[in-house]
Amino acid sequence: MKKYLGIILCLAVVLACAVVFAACGESKPAESDTYKIAVVTDVGQLMDKGFNQGTYEGAKKYAEEHNISYKYYQPANGSDASDNDRIDAMKQAITNGAEIIVAPGFLQATAMSTVAEQNPNVKFVFVDGWALGKSKTTGYSYDNVTAIVYKEQESGYLAGYAAVMEGYTKLGFTGGGGGGNPAVNRFGYGFIQGAEAAAAEKGVNVEMKYSFMYGDTFSASTELQTQISGWYAAGTQVVFSCGGSMFQSVKSAAGEYPDAKIIGVDVDQSGESEKVITSAVKGLSVSVERVLGQYFDGKWDTELANKAQNLGAAEDSTGLPTDTWRLKNFTVEQYTEVLNKIKSGEIVPKSEVPEDVTAGLTKVTVTIEK
Amino acid sequence: MIFLLQKTLIFTIPLLIVALAGMYAERSGIINIALDGIMIFGSFFGALCAHILRQDPFFVDHNQLTFLIAMVLAAVSGAIFSLLLSFSAINLKADQTIGGTALNLLAPAITLFLIKLFFSKDALEMETAIGGDGKPVDFGFAILNEDMNPVGQVFFDKAYLSTFIAIGLFILLSVLIYKTKTGLRLRACGEHPQAAASVGINVNKMRYLGTTVSGALAGFGGYVYIATVANGTASGTVAGIGFLALAIMIFGNWKPLGIALGALLFGFLKCLSVIYTQINIEIGGEKIYFLNDLKLPMYFYNMIPYIAVLIVLAFTSKKSRAPKAEGIPYDKGAR
Numbered sequence: 058m059k060k061y062l063g064i065i066l067c068l069a070v071v072l073a074c075a076v077v078f079a080a081c082g083e084s085k086p087a088e089s090d091t092y093k094i095a096v097v098t099d100v101g102q103l104m105d106k107g108f109n110q111g112t113y114e115g116a117k118k119y120a121e122e123h124n125i126s127y128k129y130y131q132p133a134n135g136s137d138a139s140d141n142d143r144i145d146a147m148k149q150a151i152t153n154g155a156e157i158i159v160a161p162g163f164l165q166a167t168a169m170s171t172v173a174e175q176n177p178n179v180k181f182v183f184v185d186g187w188a189l190g191k192s193k194t195t196g197y198s199y200d201n202v203t204a205i206v207y208k209e210q211e212s213g214y215l216a217g218y219a220a221v222m223e224g225y226t227k228l229g230f231t232g233g234g235g236g237g238n239p240a241v242n243r244f245g246y247g248f249i250q251g252a253e254a255a256a257a258e259k260g261v262n263v264e265m266k267y268s269f270m271y272g273d274t275f276s277a278s279t280e281l282q283t284q285i286s287g288w289y290a291a292g293t294q295v296v297f298s299c300g301g302s303m304f305q306s307v308k309s310a311a312g313e314y315p316d317a318k319i320i321g322v323d324v325d326q327s328g329e330s331e332k333v334i335t336s337a338v339k340g341l342s343v344s345v346e347r348v349l350g351q352y353f354d355g356k357w358d359t360e361l362a363n364k365a366q367n368l369g370a371a372e373d374s375t376g377l378p379t380d381t382w383r384l385k386n387f388t389v390e391q392y393t394e395v396l397n398k399i400k401s402g403e404i405v406p407k408s409e410v411p412e413d414v415t416a417g418l419t420k421v422t423v424t425i426e427k
Numbered sequence: 428m429i430f431l432l433q434k435t436l437i438f439t440i441p442l443l444i445v446a447l448a449g450m451y452a453e454r455s456g457i458i459n460i461a462l463d464g465i466m467i468f469g470s471f472f473g474a475l476c477a478h479i480l481r482q483d484p485f486f487v488d489h490n491q492l493t494f495l496i497a498m499v500l501a502a503v504s505g506a507i508f509s510l511l512l513s514f515s516a517i518n519l520k521a522d523q524t525i526g527g528t529a530l531n532l533l534a535p536a537i538t539l540f541l542i543k544l545f546f547s548k549d550a551l552e553m554e555t556a557i558g559g560d561g562k563p564v565d566f567g568f569a570i571l572n573e574d575m576n577p578v579g580q581v582f583f584d585k586a587y588l589s590t591f592i593a594i595g596l597f598i599l600l601s602v603l604i605y606k607t608k609t610g611l612r613l614r615a616c617g618e619h620p621q622a623a624a625s626v627g628i629n630v631n632k633m634r635y636l637g638t639t640v641s642g643a644l645a646g647f648g649g650y651v652y653i654a655t656v657a658n659g660t661a662s663g664t665v666a667g668i669g670f671l672a673l674a675i676m677i678f679g680n681w682k683p684l685g686i687a688l689g690a691l692l693f694g695f696l697k698c699l700s701v702i703y704t705q706i707n708i709e710i711g712g713e714k715i716y717f718l719n720d721l722k723l724p725m726y727f728y729n730m731i732p733y734i735a736v737l738i739v740l741a742f743t744s745k746k747s748r749a750p751k752a753e754g755i756p757y758d759k760g761a762r
Contacts, residue, residue, distance in 0.1 A: 102549035135549065270704075270725060277550075277658040279666065280701045280729075283434060287705040290430040305552055305658040312659075313569045313585040330555050331563050426704045427725070 091154025092128035094120050094349065097146045099162025100136045101275040103129055105301035107323040108275075108341065112161040112184055115345030123353065128153065136274035143168035151179055157352055159345055161185060163239060173202050180357060182348050184341065185240050188365040203361035205344050208369030209240050211399055212337035213247025213297075214254070214406040215377050216320050218395060219335055220295050221255035221263055222387040225318070228252060229266040229293045231285060231307065233275040233300025236427075239410075244299050244322065244337060246410040249421060254404075256420035266293060267414065268426040277305035284426070285310035289317045295334060298322060304329065327381040335382040340374035370399045431698060431706065432581045439694030440593045441466075441652035445672035446679065446686045447600060448644035453681060454604065455637025456617040456630075457516050458754045460527030461509070462645045463669025464534035468508045469646025470653040471538040473501030474551045474661035477566070481556040488558050491588055494568045498589060498650055505646015506639050508534070513638040517631050520756035531669075539663040550662035553654075566659055589651040596644070601683035613637055617750035620757045630757050645669065674736055680747060692739075696732035703728045 096116050098109045113129055120127035132138040132146040143165055150158055151172070160169055161184040170189055173181050174197045181202040183189070189199035220228055230248055232241040249265065256263045266288055271281035285296055285307050295318040298307035304319075304326060311317035311332045321329065321336030344366070351360050368374035376396060379389045398404040415423045445462055452459035459465075477497040480486040486493045508530070515526040542551045553566040572584040582590075604610035615623040616633040624630050652668055653661055675693060679685030699706070703718040703725075718728075 104546070104548045277660055279656050279658070282656065282658055283698065283701040284704075286434070287430060287702045291705060302550070305550075305660050308565070309658045312565055313571070315571055315573075328555070328563065330565050332565065426719075 092126045092150070093154060093156045094125055094127040095147075095150035095153070095155035095158045096127070096129040097143065097150060097158055097160045097165065098129060098131050099160075099164060100138060101301040102135075103131060105275070106304065106326060106329060107301040108161055108185075109301070111324045111339075111341030112159060112345055115342035116159050116349060118342065119346045119349040125353070128155075136276055140167045140171075144171055147172040151176055155179060157182065157349065159184065159349075161341075163187075169202065170199065173199055177201055180352060180361075182345065184345065186365075188363050190363065198363065200358075200362040202363060203348065203357075204365035205348060206365055206367045207240070207339040207344075208367065208375055208406075208408060209243035209337075209339060210247030210250070210406040210408050211370050211375040212339055212377070213244040213249075214251035214399070214404075215247075215375075215392070215395065216297060216335060216337040217248040217251025217253075218255045219251075219377060219382075219384060219387050219392065220297075220320065221252045221259065221261070222391065223334070223384050224386050225294045226256075226261055227264050227293045227295075229268075229285070229288045229296035231268050231270075231272065231281065231296060231298060231300075231303065233272040233303055234269070235273040236269040241299050242410045243408055244297075246414055247406045248297055248337070249414055249418070249423060250406050253418050253421045261420070263421045265421055265423045266426060267423050270426055272300050272303040272306075275301040275303060277302045277309075281306040282309050286313060289314040294318060295320060297337070299337075308332065325378040325381055327378070327383070331383075334384055335377045338376060338378055340368065340372075344368055344372075344374055370396055429577055429580050431695075431702070433585055434698045434702065435691070435695045436581065436590060437587070437655050437694075438698045439690045440587075440590050440655070441648045441668055442672055442675055442694055443597060443687060443690040444593045444651065445645050445648035445669060446675040446690055447597060447683065448641040448648060449673050449676040450679075450681055450683070450686060451600070451604070451613075451644065452638050452641035453676070453750055453753045454617045455613050455634045456620060456750060456752045456755070456757070457513070457634055457638050457641075458523040458527065459509070459512065459638060459641050459645075460524055460673065461512050461530035461534075461669075462641075462672055463665060463667065464527075464531035465505045465508050465642050465645035466649030466652065466665045466669045467534040467538055467663060468649070469501040469505035470649035470665060471541070471551065471661045471663070472504035472646070473497040473650030474553055474653060474659075476500040477553045478551060481553065481566070484556075484558055487556045487564050490564075490566075490568055491570075494588055494654070497654075498592070498647055501650035502643040502647040505649065506643040508646070509638050509642020512642070513635050516638070516756065517634050520758075523754055523756075535663040538661065542661070542663070550660045553659045568654060587651075587655050589655060593647075593651065596647075597683065597687070600640070600644075604683070609636070614750075616757075617752055620752050621759070621761060624757075624759065634757070648672075671736075674740065677747060677749075678736065678740055678743060680743075681750060689736075689739075693732055693736060696735055700728040700731050 094116050096113045103109050130146040130150050132142040134142050157180040159182040163185050169181055183204040186204045188204045189202050191198045230245050232245050234241045252263050271278055296307055297320040298304045299322045307319055308330050311319055318334045319332045321333050326336045327333045449459055449462055480493045512526050515521040516523045555563045555565050558564040570586045575584055612628045613633050616630050620630040652665055675689040678689040706718050707714040707716045
């Protein structure tokens, strides 16, 4: 009896394998299976409620409104994805018929330059990147790549300014990327400058904890949660959580302290927790949508090819979402006033992050944890 | 200081309960190397349960009740998952280490697959939901009680329901294994099953009991771990806590008190390694961050708990006394 059972099981396994292989053989994309717009995600997960999600939603919105097929690709190995994993994901997108690939994250530079050179007919949108110019080795001009950069320092500035004007004097900043991500660094440095400006205006002294210790890969961790929990225990009132899924750690830590507050990043995170007082946003979704629009309207060569757009408050791409914030003392009028000053260029938050972020501060005492 | 003790307690609880889970299985004669996998499995089902319950405003408003139900479900799912191990080890007389390893490989794969399938995410969070009064309510199970005296604060401020349940379970199960008939029989099956069988004890039943209790505890511990220390997020990993718990069980010499001591020690060191930058003593009104001032790289502190366990194990291993029959499939005919 047992012998027969064994034979039957073996047959079943062989049959299952055969079916799977047969299915693999047929997996050549049919016409209806091509996806014209592709999003290749950065480290972290797609639904990170931040960077990846914001980019994806922009692409998705445009695609759905204009009835264009779209698909996202996550490079293999998650947070440890290598350039080869990214290249594979981009090639996969091209095999599936992608005309334009939106790739958020400055880490994608190498992969993108490789794939862009091999596929000159496929267009690339490099979010948080820069115009690639000409290849140093082959002289290839990256006319099929366009870049979007944001003035994160402006959002950071506004968040810091708002927090201090609201009456908070003990702030915290935790950033992802281990200090090596330019966008995160700009957010952080802007946050310091904004706090400094508001502290000088109000004549108060502000303490700030500043850390890149945990969250190298923009993911939540036990260590990060405990560290932030320690900040709140030591009196920190509001923490600027700057990096995708790290928000989850900060939120868990804030849950143990009744008065703990959080500032979100990239997209409006007020719906994620009642503790979020405001979010330092950048217009990911809107700008991706716009660039896709320019491309599909045939304006690539004139407006986008090998160019970088540096978007800030003047383009309505940085700021704080005033409809959903939970600030009480800092009014929308006050906010608009500062925002207009930034728009007009009266206030220019510095974008170059110096080696020593504490240099030149008088009212804000920054404690760096590393 | 209070903060350090509070956090130590929170770090200790999952270790304690999972090490106890390991003890129950091994005392009955089954090596449960699958603790880690069962924790992952339990944490996922606990999180899933909380996620589903929180669709309903009633449960959003009653956080503690949700937490309790999720804990129970996590324990049940852990127990069911562990039946795979019991079946292979007891009925099929398979190698227990290999069976356990299979479970360890299976659990993260299944959970990640399900999370990606249903939520298109890498991790399942217990999110903020809308309460009965239409306002968003965060996932928060901490019991806040700041008006306590310092000693009370350690236990009752920012405490979790799970902490009390775990301590209660720990006492109950320690008594059960030493002071009751069932406990004696269970231990006998781990030492000399043939002798136990000769006096009419059903060895297979006892081993099933030990492994199932073990699975339930590990599932419970897994959910407690993600709810209290790991961001409230089930992500197909528990950072190797299951294996650490095994080390703590050996450190504790397969005895509840030793396990409690080991879990406390490790919990404390682990906690210290994370918040060393913030530990200070006040001298003359000035705060001195003595550990941070040493300017050692953070990796040094991160290593401390593991190195400490390694050293302690090296020194105590001579006295280590494992249940004699653990890992050996029960054979009626053997002597």
